[in-house]
Amino acid sequence: MYKLSALLLPILSIALLSSCPDAAAKNTSKKKAKAANTSKVHDKAPQAFGERADLMRFGADLAAEQGWDAALLQAQLAQAKSHPTVQRLIMPGPPGSAKDWGAYRARFVEPRRLQAGLEFWEQNGAALARAEALYGVPAELIVGLIGVETFYGQITGGFRVIDALSTLAFDFPSGRSDRSAFFRAELAEFFKLCRREGLDPLSVKGSFAGAMGWPQFMPSSWNKHAVDFDGDGHVDLIQSPVDAIGSVAHYLASFGWQRGMTTHYSVALPVETTARALLLAPDIKPSFSVAQLQAAGAQPSEAALEHAGPLAVIELQMGAAAPVYWLGSENFYALTRYNWSSYYAMAVIEMGRTLQTLRQAR
Secondary structure (H helix, E strand, O other), X not given: OOOOOOOOHHHHHHHHHOOOOOHHHHHHHHHHHHHHHHHHHOOOOOEEOOOOHHHHHHHHXXXXXXXXXXXXXXXXXXXXXXXXXXXXXXXXXOOOOOOEHHHHHHHHOOHHHHHHHHHHHHHOHHHHHHHHHHHOOOHHHHHHHHHHHHOOOOOXXXXXXXXXXXXXXXXXXXXXXXXXXXXXXXXXXXXXXXXXXXXXXXXXXXXXXXXXXOOOEOHHHHHHHOOOOOOOOOOOOOOOHHHHHHHHHHHHHHOOOOOOOOOEEEEEOOOOHHHHHHHHOOOOOOOEOHHHHHHOOOEEOHHHHOOOOOEEEEEEEEOOEEEEEEEEOHHHHHHHOOOOOHHHHHHHHHHHHHHHHHHHOO
16 A cells, blocks of 8 residues: 655655645635535525426426336436525635635645545556556546545535436526526436436435536436446446546547647746737637747747647636746646636646656655
């Protein structure tokens, strides 16, 4: 079993040094946590939907489409509960909150999660090597992603998925863009998944948004991208880390991961604000050739000059400090298809690279 020994701790300290939030960031995080805990106390108790007309129509239509027993499906749906905590958690964060890449990174690239990552890699090395060979996704990124998502299966969510999805499908809160249609489709996919895999829809648990298992797949992603990587005849992302490994790699490959391509490069942006704004406008979508970047006044690294495909200019804010910038490749963009955030993608990359460094130093 791996241990963060005295030999490895100096390496870990160097890796964490640039990511530790300052005192102000820590105080802000504590205030947010306190506010979240306070608001949670005031959430109302979940209420059963019962035979609510819109939910029963949904059940009847889905049963007719799939050739299922409508009465059974409607009876299961009637036991779903509208969950105020789910409604609260789906809302965006408070306006004006400064993003801080250093603080975000430190949430994941930290000793306990790294220790768990080393043990996960040791226990599942063969599956990780097989996934990398088959799909071209490096083992370090698969390990990094599962670590960021669920702390290697330790944090997979405590909400009944039927409650979370039904709440967001039929009682989506006002105050943000309505995504109830998306969650109705996910609720339908959840019942298809439960039928195929023999799961009890009233027992499966996941996140407040209905994501499940080691890799936190939504039902539609499970149905479309998950694979039976351990060969037992079932796709089980809740109990099988091997299925999770293969499914994460297959998902990224399905969204354009290219074998051997670097995820990002360093860059110096032009000082002129108009040129800088032009480069940042496409956000995480790779949109510029190296020549276009140089014409706009950017200075890509020597390694980036050899890149043949389009690149995105990635900005990571650092709280009160100056932002940092990178060039994201199509592989960086593929990572954001898992979670549409450059901070998330970079955390996965940093987690994986740190683990790889620790393994090589053992």
